[in-house]
Amino acid sequence: MKMIEKSMKFIALMLYLILAVIPLYWIIITSLKDIKEVFVFPIKYLPQSISFESYRKLFVFTNFAIYFRNSLMVALTASFGALFITIFSGYAMSRYGLKFKRIILISLFFTQAIPRFLVLIPLYTMFAKAGMLDKLPTLMLLYINIMIPFSAIMAKSFFDRIPISLEEAAQVDGCNRLQALFKIVIPLTLPGLSA
Structure with missing residues (x-):
């Protein structure tokens, strides 16, 4: 069988x-x-x-090399920018007793339910008024903002699974909170964060 x-x-x-x-x-x-x-x-x-x-x-x-370079720059900047922001936001939601943590999490969750086309016209208007149309930084900012809500929720769940006792042990050994984050917590959550 x-x-x-x-x-x-x-x-x-x-x-x-x-x-x-x-x-x-x-x-x-x-x-x-x-x-x-x-x-x-x-x-x-x-x-x-x-x-x-x-x-x-x-x-x-063709201008393929330029297009490829632009795509690579936007993708890498957006990915690493979103990762940088979500590490700190996910860690804060996981470890600190924020007053409105539940409301923040629910609002992050509901931003994922908003259809993307509903925000296109306001975003276009905002970028046009700021003189940021047809520029790579605009695209990078847009992608970072699209990635942050989902990534922050995921990062929080990864940080929740790391015991606080590991950070406390690192602090007893002389690390401050930021060092404990970078030397203990992030290496342990790196497989999840890299996804």
Whole structure:
């Protein structure tokens, strides 16, 4: 019985793997074909000759490098900016006896329920009045603000699982609260925070 169950799991996993790998394989193979070979019928699953012409056109005749750099800058800045803010906000909600902690958590939760398109016009108006349209920092700020509510709730739950006694032991050994956060708590929650 266990053998049949393992076989079924293996078959399901292999089918999923094939379905996941085929589109990736197709993209790579098509990118390495000559343009004439891409539209040939019947379809050829391997290129007759490998051609990097598509990549040359991509980098020479388009602004792909600039677009890629911009995307990378926005993604990294937004991710690390949101992580920095949510570490401190999640830690504060977890460890400090804030007066309105429950209200803050509920409001953070409900911001996730607001459809994104409802805030587009007010955000556009606000950024237009500030003269921040068509600028990368605007996009970075927008992404950071979108990520913060969910990330703060997640960070709080990660910090809740770390015993306070570890921080107290670090403070007995001479760490202040910030050092205990960076030397004890963050390394323990890093797998969760990095997700």
